[in-house]
Amino acid sequence: MLLSVIVPCLNEEEVIDGTHRHLVEALSCLTDMDFEIIYIDDGSRDNTGNLLKMLQAADERVKVIRFSRNFGQQIAITAGLEHAAGDAVVLIDADLQDPPEVIPDMVTRWREGFQVVYGRRTHRPGETRLKLWTAKLFYRLINKLSEVTMPLDTGEFRLMDRQVVNALLDMPERYRFIRGMVSWAGFSQVAVPYERVARQAGQTKYSYLKMLGLALDAIISFSIAPLKVAAWVGFLASGLALVGIVYALVLRVFTNIWVPGWTLLFIVILFLGGVQLISLGIIGEYVGRTYGEVKMRPLYVVLERLGFKDVQPPGK
Ligand code: UDP
Ligand code: MG
Numbered sequence: 001m002l003l004s005v006i007v008p009c010l011n012e013e014e015v016i017d018g019t020h021r022h023l024v025e026a027l028s029c030l031t032d033m034d035f036e037i038i039y040i041d042d043g044s045r046d047n048t049g050n051l052l053k054m055l056q057a058a059d060e061r062v063k064v065i066r067f068s069r070n071f072g073q074q075i076a077i078t079a080g081l082e083h084a085a086g087d088a089v090v091l092i093d094a095d096l097q098d099p100p101e102v103i104p105d106m107v108t109r110w111r112e113g114f115q116v117v118y119g120r121r122t123h124r125p126g127e128t129r130l131k132l133w134t135a136k137l138f139y140r141l142i143n144k145l146s147e148v149t150m151p152l153d154t155g156e157f158r159l160m161d162r163q164v165v166n167a168l169l170d171m172p173e174r175y176r177f178i179r180g181m182v183s184w185a186g187f188s189q190v191a192v193p194y195e196r197v198a199r200q201a202g203q204t205k206y207s208y209l210k211m212l213g214l215a216l217d218a219i220i221s222f223s224i225a226p227l228k229v230a231a232w233v234g235f236l237a238s239g240l241a242l243v244g245i246v247y248a249l250v251l252r253v254f255t256n257i258w259v260p261g262w263t264l265l266f267i268v269i270l271f272l273g274g275v276q277l278i279s280l281g282i283i284g285e286y287v288g289r290t291y292g293e294v295k296m297r298p299l300y301v302v303l304e305r306l307g308f309k310d311v312q313p314p315g316k
Contacts, residue, residue, distance in 0.1 A: 003027070003035040003107065004086030008076035009094040013047040014201035019096050020055050020062075026100035030107060038063045038080045039094075043070035056306045063307035071300045073205075074176040074214075077156065079300055081165055083308065089165050091156045091178070095199045098157035102194045106159040115161035115187040119194050121153045126198025134208075138215050146222035148183045151191065155179075163187065174292055174299060177218040184222070220285060227286065230279035237275040244268050 005023060009016060020037070027035045039052045041064065049066055056062045065079050077091055088110055092098050098119060106117040124132060139152045156178060160168075167185040168178070183189075206214075220226065244264055 001033045001088075002086040003030065003033050003103075004080075004084035004089045005035060005037045005103070006040070006077060006080030006084060006089060006091050007037065007094050008040045008042055008073045008080065009044060009048050009052070010042045010070060010073070010076075010205045011044045011046045011048060012094040012202060013044075013051060015095050015199075016048060016051050016055075018201075019094050019100075022096060023092075023100045024059075026103050029104050033107065034061075036061050036063055036084075036086065038065065038083055040064075040076040040080050041066040042073065042076040043067045053306060060307065063305075065305050066303040068301040068303045073156070074178055074217075075300050077178055078168075078176060079302075081168055083305075084165065087162050088159055089162075090159045093155070093157065095202060097196055097199055098155065099194055099197065102157075102192060103159070105192050109190055109192060110159055110161065113188065114190040115164050116158060116182055116189040118151060118154045118158035118182075118189065118191055120151065120191040121155070121196040122193045123195040125196075130208075131211075134211065138218075142180070142215075142218055142222065145219060145225040146180070148180065148222065150180055150183045151189075154191070155196075157194075158182070161187070173221065174297070175217045175221050175289055176299075177214065177221060180218055180222050216285075220289060224286075226282045230282045233275050234279055237272055241268055241272060 005027065007019070007023075012019075016039075023037060027037075039055070039062065041049045041052055052062075052064045052066075056064045063083065065083060067076070067079070080091075081089065088107070090103055090106065092100065092103075102119055106119070109117045136152070139150060143149050160182065164182065164185055164187050167187075168181055171181055247264065
């Protein structure tokens, strides 16, 4: 039995050695299972690439994929999944916020027959209030809007059976939100609670803007509710406009004070203009993504691969 561990890394030179040591230590507890660790260097601009090369040279269980530039964590994980040979695959962050000690517990649950074992954070020190609050809001929203339910308080940290990984590999979309895709795929899922600790060193690689981008990807790829919102707001605005029309007609026909209606007219025009632009924007977002998908570009470009025995097909 082989366990593949996938670690996406962007500018993680401060933590990568420590993470590797911890990982190997935790994985060595699995006496009846071999493991491989696949590091993806997601276009780091610091020394991460070289450190990974050194880890790889020292241990053949380490494999490295280096991207030609930054493609994002979700794409990095996808590359890892495409290259993983394991019967089960674990996704884990490079900053030790997800404790590797939990992996053996995950394997135990997997052996019991669960095909997805996700880590559920019980405690999250070192995160700002705003981040916790926005995360909560996001899960509420996505679970309301889309037909799949995504478990609260989970990150990417999870173990997946080969069958689940294959299901993910069958999803070629570019705008990827792996957590959502795993929920969509189904299978038997179970949570393992763990305490999320603060980042060991280095900065978070997710600015609020980047988080917002990920949230938008998730909502737009998992629901067409925003399109419906556009339509509903349109109906509402048209209803209001109808009332306005009746009002204007009444003033015009039965009184001679119809010039003051100018204010109302002005407001209605502004309002309708706004509603139309919002609706167009929402539709544009979907059209733009459709365009992105139909181009069928590869998801990532590889700079080099280290430690893989067979020649791999170029990244899809
Ligand atoms: N990461 C990546 N590419 C990116 C952003 C992040 O590979 O464009 C990696 C990063 O190195 C880390 C993981 O994704 O291993 C999670 O990132 P981070 O810890 O910065 O996010 P946070 O825990 O603050 O949400
Ligand atoms: Mg982190």
